[in-house]
Structure formats: structure tokens, C-alpha cells
Amino acid sequence: MEQYVFYILAAIILVFSFMTVTSRMILRAAVYLLFVLIATSGIYFMLNYNFLAAVQLTVYAGGIAVLIVFSVLLTSQLNEKMEQVSLTKALAGGLIAFAGALLTILTIVQYNFRPNGLPELEPSPRAIGHAMLNYGDNGYVLPFEVISVLLLAAMVGAIIIAKRPAKLLNEDRTAIDTSYPSDKNAYTSRTKAEIDSLLK
């Protein structure tokens, strides 16, 4: 039973990965990628590693896929199609992908996987939480903190990039101020005398 579920999920991943890279419509590619990510989390669910599966769904399907779709929405239109890749490029890309896949498959087939005999761990959130903040043996507090600092740095960097420098911001303000003259009569091309004569 589990075997068949795995085959189905693997087929979904393979087919949609291929469609992601070959699709010429960018949002469709993003949606195919979403299917790949969801099927990957399906494999984690099949292995009973619910926590990682939910992380996969939150971070990739719910986070990154949404961001990709959002940025596509902002930048492209429905009728846009990416240009057809030339045959030589497609061949070269296919060849490289095939070589990479071959290398990976050969490595996996040749490697002699053996059970390590360690006691089975229950992947409960409690155990994961303890391991994350443990600075003893099998503790991950250092990588955890380093990644936190990295994320913080990325966030600060993004804000700095998105923010306009104070000098430019002031220039914007003065530009806006000067484009709205304080004299109300400046909005009309007629002079004050002309208006007065018209009103008479």
C-alpha cells in the first residue's frame, strides 16, 4: 500500500517538475512548482514525519509559492509568454540535467545503506524543540541561533534596500511642494485681472 502511495507521489513530483521547467507561461510554472512542493510534503507524511511535512507546507507551499505567485502577479500579464528556447540550449540543458540525475542515481545505487542500530526517535515537536535549544550533545542551539541572526540580517537588509535614502526622500518632498504652488491663482492660465474682467 505504502509503496503505491510512494509511486503516485514520485510520479507527481517527476511530471510536474518537468512541466515547471518546460512551461512557457510563468504563472503556470509556479503552480506546477506548487504541486511538486505539496507532493514532497506528502512523502514526509508517508514517512510519518508530520512536523517536517507541515514545515514543508508552511515554508514552501504557503510561503515561497505564495511569494512567487505574488511577484508574478505584480510583474507580468496573462498574455505574456516566455520566448521559445533554442534547440541547442534545450539540448545542452537536458544533457546537463541528465548527467546530474545519472550521477545522483549511480551514487545512491552504489552506496550501501545500512541501519545504524541507534534507538528509534519519536519525531515529536517536544523532542525537536528540546534538540533545537540544547547546547549539550546532539544539540542544535548554535546553528539555530546562527540561522536566526542570518534571517534577521536578511530582513534588515531588505528593509534598507526598500527604503529610500533620507536625502532622496527630502528631494521628493520638495519636488511635491514646488509642484503645488501656494498661490491658488496659479492653477489657471488666466491672470487675476482677466478673471476679474470676466466676472464683471
Added chain:
Amino acid sequence: MNAIYDFSILTGGIHERLSGLMSPTAVMITEMVIIGTLLIVFVALMGLVLVLAERKVAAFFQLRLGPNRVGPWGSLQTLADFLKLLTKELITTKSADKFLYNLAPFIVMLTPFLALGVIPFAPGLQIMDMNIGVFFITAVSSMGVLGILIGGWASNNKYSLIGGMRSAAMVVSYELSVTLAIMTMVIMTESLSLSEIIASQSDGWWIIKGHIPALIAFLLYLTASTAETNRGPFDLAEAESELTAGFHTEYGGIKFAFFFLSEFVNMLVVASIATILFFGGWMPFHLPFEWAVGFNHIMDFIPGIVWGFGKVTFVIFLMMWFRWTFPRLRIDQILNLEWKYLLPMNLVNFLLMALIALSGFYL
């Protein structure tokens, strides 16, 4: 809790009967089909009931009668509407991206179905008890916005696109508050499993035991989750006064019904989580005092399913009350509310809850 109200007796009996008839694999497949069918029927029924409830509540708040012609007190009105939607012709816009246009309603419907799979409505009435229940629900509900985005973009309509963009900006922001409010309560419950969270409230609901921070977390959760389900006063994605119908402008017939239904089922999911985290799910009203043993025992005689659905109904009523009381916010006001008020409040409340949990200053 009286054992007689436990649904696992019923489900266990069915499982044994089926196991006597066929092989384990066949039993599993049969059970999956049965559960799937029941879930679809449940969602459809809840959709009908909730839409009717919404219209009646709206009428109540606006001093109208609401639907009152079809069936007694208009109770068959939504069924008639549903049949009408079913028989309508499905129209696809010529310039739409057909594949994505047709896919979007299914993505939108998928997430509440996944979330309902782990929610316990009564003792034993739960499809799957995951050890990460709450986390799973936040994970799948974060995908719901994709359907709105894709639908809005694929319709090739400016109103739809604007509706989709607004919805995305809003949902992505408010997800933070929802998750933080849930995490605040997880400090107390010490578990992510929904059944364990309910079990931890056998001596009193967390909204009583966790006092001030729990109350704040409940209000924050209710506000943020109303926004996350795209309901008024945060229903900017539809905003019929400015965007005709927002992201589902180009949808008609049963495809539109999917969007419509998903809003209501999402509300059910959100209300169920609020019930489980703050009001103890199907757990009867218990007091954490020595002298209240008799009282607690009397409360146990009311079945869990009544408690569960009663509390969910109450939370849904609150959300409908919001919708028909507050005027719709502007997009900048909505984003300001989240980033400048709700999120900082949530973070402070989170710290407060951690302090209270550390000092043991709760019942």
C-alpha cells in the same frame, strides 16, 4: 466525560465489522472512501446551514426578516439557491487562462477540507489525530490564498487582479497574527495535538485558566482570523462597492459557489480552532475548584457533540456580528492595523504569556 458519548465506540465497531469482511488494505481504502464521502456531505450541509445563518443574522442586525418564503422560516432558501447554482451554465472567459481559471476554485476548497481532517468535533469524532494538529492547520490554511491569487490573475480582469492582490497582501500579513495568537496558547497547552489540547482543559477552559493574556490572545485571534478568511469588515478582496465582486468577478455557477462555500467552511475551521484553543473544544464547562465536583459532573451529562458545535456556533455568531456591524476598512488601514497594532500587541502578549507560564500564575 461520560463514556457513552464517545464516538470511538461507533467508529471502532464499524472498523471491526469491516475488518471481519475484507483484507486490511481493502478496509483502509473503504474507510477512506466512507470518510471522504462523509466529509464532503458534512461540508455541503454546513455550507447550506451557514449561508442561511448568515442571511438570518444579517437580517436580524438590519431589522429585516431575511429569507422567509422557501420552506418553514425560509429554511430551504439556501438549498434552492444551491440547486440554482448547480444548474447554471458554466461560462469561461475567452481570454482567461483556462487551466488556472478552472483550477483556482479547487485549490480554494482544498484547504478547509485538509484542515477539517484533524479537527475533533466530539470525543472520538476526529478523522486523524496528528501530533502537530494546530501546526498542520496553520500550514494548510496558509495555502488557501493561492487559490484567490491564481483565480484573480487567471480571470484576466482588472477587478479580479486587484481583488487578488489585496487579498494576498492582507492574508500574508494577518497570518502572522493568527499564528502568534495560536502559539501564545500553545505555551499553556504544552502540546500541538488538538486532542491533547482539549484534554488539558478538563479542569477548566484556557480562556478562564489563562485569564488576561488568554483573553487578549482570543481577541487578537478573532480579529486576525476574520481578516484571514476575507470576511467583513476585512472583505476587501471582494469589496462589491468598488470591485464588483473582486477576485471572483468572472466566476459563475458552481465555480462561484466553490469560492462562496470555501469562505464559510473556512469560517467553520477558524471558529473550531478558536473553540479548541480557548473554550476547550467538546470539553464540558468545568471549574478548577474542589467544591465544584458536583457541578462538573452535571455538566458531563451534556454530550460532547452539543458542547463542541454549540461553542463553534457561538464563535461563528461573533464573526457574523462583526461583519454586519463594522464598516469595511481601506487597504492601508487594514495593513496599518496588522503591522502597527496587532503584531506588536501579539508579541508583547506572547512574552506576557511566557512570563505567566514560568511563574505558574494561572489556575
